[in-house]
Amino acid sequence: MKKFFVIFVLFALPLVAYLFFASGVNNFAKLPVLTQEVYQLESFTNVEEDGGEVSFDNKITILSFPGTDPMEYLTNAYHLAEKIYDPYSEFKDFQLVSIVPEGSEAEVELLKRKISEIVDIEKWIFVSSSAEDIQSLYDSLETDLVLSGDLSTPYAFIIDKDGKLRGRDEDDDGEPLFGYDTGSLHVINNKMNDDVKVILAEYRLELKKYKEEGLDQ
Known part of the structure; x- marks a missing residue:
C-alpha cells in the first residue's frame, strides 16, 4: 500500500494538476481582442431616473441585449446572474450592461425585480435608446452573429476597459468566439466563466505591476 501511495503522489498528482490548469483554453494568457473599437x-x-452616465471606459463590461420584450430573456438573465454576475460583481471595475429599446x-422593471430576487443588481445596468442606435452598437461589435428583429440576442459579450471586444480567436469549431450563448449552461460554465476569469486576472496583474513600479520610483 505504501508503495502504491508513493507512486500516486509522484506521478498521479502532477498529472491531475496539469490537466486542471490546462483545462481552460485561455488560462494564463491574455484574452484576445477581436474588435478594436465598439x-x-x-x-x-x-433607465434608472437617478442613474448616472453609463460607459465602457475603465470598466470590464458584460454586454447583453434582452430586446423589446425583456421578460422573454428571463432564463438567460438568470443564467448570467448566477454564473457570471454573482461571482464577479464584487470586483470594483466590473459591470453588466443590458441594452433595451x-x-x-x-418590462425592464419587472425583469429587474425577478433578477433582484437572487442577486444584488447594483452593478447590473439597463440602458435604452432608439432601434437605430441599438443596431449601430451591435454592428460595431463586428461579429458573425445577427441581432434579431426584436433587437435581442441570447449572446453576451465581453468589453474591456478600452471599449474593445474580447473573445477567442479560435473556438472548438475553428472559428472565432465573439459572444457567449447565455441560453447554454455548458457555454457559460466552460467558456464564458473561464474567459471572464482570464480578463479579470489580466487586469489584476497589470494593476499589481503598476503598483510595484510605483513603489520602486
Whole structure:
C-alpha cells in the first residue's frame, strides 16, 4: 500500500494538476481582442431616473441585449446572474450592461425585480435608446452573429476597459468566439466563466505591476 501511495503522489498528482490548469483554453494568457473599437454609450439613457452616465471606459463590461420584450430573456438573465454576475460583481471595475429599446421600461422593471430576487443588481445596468442606435452598437461589435428583429440576442459579450471586444480567436469549431450563448449552461460554465476569469486576472496583474513600479520610483 505504501508503495502504491508513493507512486500516486509522484506521478498521479502532477498529472491531475496539469490537466486542471490546462483545462481552460485561455488560462494564463491574455484574452484576445477581436474588435478594436465598439460604439460608445453616450446616446443611451440609464433607465434608472437617478442613474448616472453609463460607459465602457475603465470598466470590464458584460454586454447583453434582452430586446423589446425583456421578460422573454428571463432564463438567460438568470443564467448570467448566477454564473457570471454573482461571482464577479464584487470586483470594483466590473459591470453588466443590458441594452433595451425605448418604450420597454415597464418590462425592464419587472425583469429587474425577478433578477433582484437572487442577486444584488447594483452593478447590473439597463440602458435604452432608439432601434437605430441599438443596431449601430451591435454592428460595431463586428461579429458573425445577427441581432434579431426584436433587437435581442441570447449572446453576451465581453468589453474591456478600452471599449474593445474580447473573445477567442479560435473556438472548438475553428472559428472565432465573439459572444457567449447565455441560453447554454455548458457555454457559460466552460467558456464564458473561464474567459471572464482570464480578463479579470489580466487586469489584476497589470494593476499589481503598476503598483510595484510605483513603489520602486
